Amino acid sequence: MGRMTQHRLPGWLIGLFVATLALGTDEFVIAGLLPELAADLQITTGTAGQLITVFALTFALGAPVMAVVLDPYPRRRVILSALAVFMLANLAAAIAPTFSSLIALRAVAGLAAAVVSSTAFAVAAQGAPSDRQGRYLSVVTAGLTVALFTGVPVGAWIGALFGWRSTFVLITVVALAAMIVLAAGLPQLEGAPAAGLVERLSPLRNVRVLRLVLAVTLCGAGGLMFYSYLSALLERSQGNMQALPWVLLLVGMIGVPSAFLGGRLADQYGGRRSRLIVVGGHALALVLVGSLIALSAPFPLLLLGMATWSIFAWALNPPLQASTIEAAPEAPMTAISLNISGLYLGTASAAGLGGIIVDGPGALWIPFAAAFALTLAWISASFRTSQPAEVTA
Known part of the structure; x- marks a missing residue:
């Protein structure tokens, strides 16, 4: 082939x-x-x-x-x-x-x-x-x-x-x-080459794959928690909901080029370095946006913070998927599927955890809680891979 x-x-x-x-x-x-x-x-x-x-x-x-x-x-x-x-x-x-x-x-x-x-x-x-x-x-x-x-x-x-x-x-x-x-x-x-069930399930025993799945789950929980309660955060910051359509439009416009940026980072720097750049940047961007909202920053400044967050949020997937394939070249489809399940698990937990925070300490804590989840994801994904930078499928 x-x-x-x-x-x-x-x-x-x-x-x-x-x-x-x-x-x-x-x-x-x-x-x-x-x-x-x-x-x-x-x-x-x-x-x-x-x-x-x-x-x-x-x-x-x-x-x-x-x-x-x-x-x-x-x-x-x-x-x-x-x-x-x-x-x-x-x-x-x-x-x-x-x-x-x-x-x-x-x-x-x-x-x-x-x-x-x-x-x-x-x-x-x-x-x-x-x-x-x-x-x-x-x-x-x-x-x-x-x-x-x-x-x-x-x-x-x-x-x-x-x-x-x-x-x-x-x-x-x-x-x-x-x-x-x-x-x-x-x-x-x-x-995949002919193999027994035990070999095809090898990603389930691969510590690097499982750490990446945990990282994806935490990224999904943190990122989607922030996105899901964006309306409550903007109401807290701007005092009305008129800003929401503009913010959503900005996030969408930045999303596509950011996804391609994540792919370029994976190609240029390999899985480990690219995923740490993006996950770490995502955590820092959440802290930045949370601080801007807490300080009731002017709307243009808040838009700039949201643009920064969008870049890292949408660039996440390619480096993490590339890293997962690097970690399990013998069963890439199984490894990727575990990553996707982790993402959906994180997404499912985001709304529930975010709701507890909004009803408890308040919406202002959402970006900081999300940043904490991304920090844990960075730690989970910080291992050194023994596989070459090239993705072998």
């Missing part, structure tokens, strides 16, 4: 970007559709919110299990099959007659999304030139980032115009587009 040698991004990498764009939209867009969905299905909004929980839990728990099962199979076959299941689950959700059937379909979609996500990162690393794995991984990450400020708002807008079911049709169309691009251009990338 040859590696890509040209510097221009190949078409199949764009297909991976579109695939993760569909995943990110499917994950986050439901939050904006809950009231209409609940009214249509004659359930409470809280009950409808369990659709988000089911998708996230299935994704987090299913990712490592499916990675172990599917790791030996050719990557092309795995990702195209998973995309097909994901697409059909969303198409069926558009015509689901009951809440129970919709719950089941969200579980199927979450499981398929877990397979697509893990395989997409493995494919990006495996098919990249030896000096550009980080940048290829950043393209996959960028799909999730773009979903936050394009796919999710567009999906919610389509749902408001034509009903919540139309949003699932939109996600189906985006997933179909990804399938077409990948079917046309994705090279034949072999799965």
